[in-house]
Amino acid sequence: MTKLKEISLKSDSFIGADNFQNLYYTSKSTLYKKSDTGIIEYAALNLGQITTVDIINPLKIVIFYKESNTVVILDNTLAEIRRINFSAIENFRNISHATNAGDRRLWIYNTDIQRLELFDYNQNKVIIEFPPTVLPTIELTSNFNVCWVKTNEAIDSYTVYGSLINSFPIETSLEAITIYNESIFAIAEEKLFYSKKNAPTFSNLEIPEIKVKQFSIKDEILYIYDGQILTTYRLNLSKE
DSSP, rough: EEEEEEOOOOOOEEEEEEETTOOOEEEEEEEEEEEEEEEEEEOOOOOOOOOEOOOSSSEEEEEEEOOOOOOEEEESOOOOEEETTTTTTTTTTOEEEEEEHHHHEEEETTTTTTEEEEEEEETTTEEOOOOOOOOOOOOOOOOSSSEEEEEEEEEEETTTOOOEHHHHHEOOOOEEEEEEEEEEEEEEEEEEEEEETTTTEEEEOTTTTTSSSSSEEEEEEEEEOOSSSSEEEEEOGOOO
8 A cells, every 4th residue: 555645634424535536524414525626515404413425426425314214315516406205205114224226226224124125216116125134234335236234243245136146244343344346345443454355354454553433445545534634545456
């Protein structure tokens, strides 16, 4: 890895960067987008605290508010495109997670029946239901066509067609699961770990003197936030 730069950042949570190296972060229930030309923001305080933000498609950013059981879709100017209140739609459901599935769809986790679902927000209906999970889901992450579901014991991956691809057992207490170039990255005890494709174990990614609070990977650049400083590295995965 090659260290690139450090910048000071005041935020509650660092979300990540997009293709143009715009930075996304939250503070006091407000989402911020920082670019070379300035900072723009979005807030919907009536929906409660921001639970998660998915920027995999920066033209359709997905914000999930667990407190109000609501997802908001934003464009690249952080203007609202769509708001989905899962308590108000027909066949309402309580959800604990929501990420982007592309093509006006969301991956959601239905806590009423402990089931991963593919939801079409243009039609306001579930189009694919997955088998119920034995353990509660802790995290969801996706790259549109595949969704990774993390429990206390495994990371399961599913396709948009309803098939289980793989079940990856885990023993370490991992969080902030990120998939990049078919490797799994995650935080444990403020350190960054990764597992290469089909590898049975996680290895520590050596980053001296940095406590990893949040991180993101985009276009071979690793962003690490320690709560005050955002540090970027050039990450050559083929050599790791």
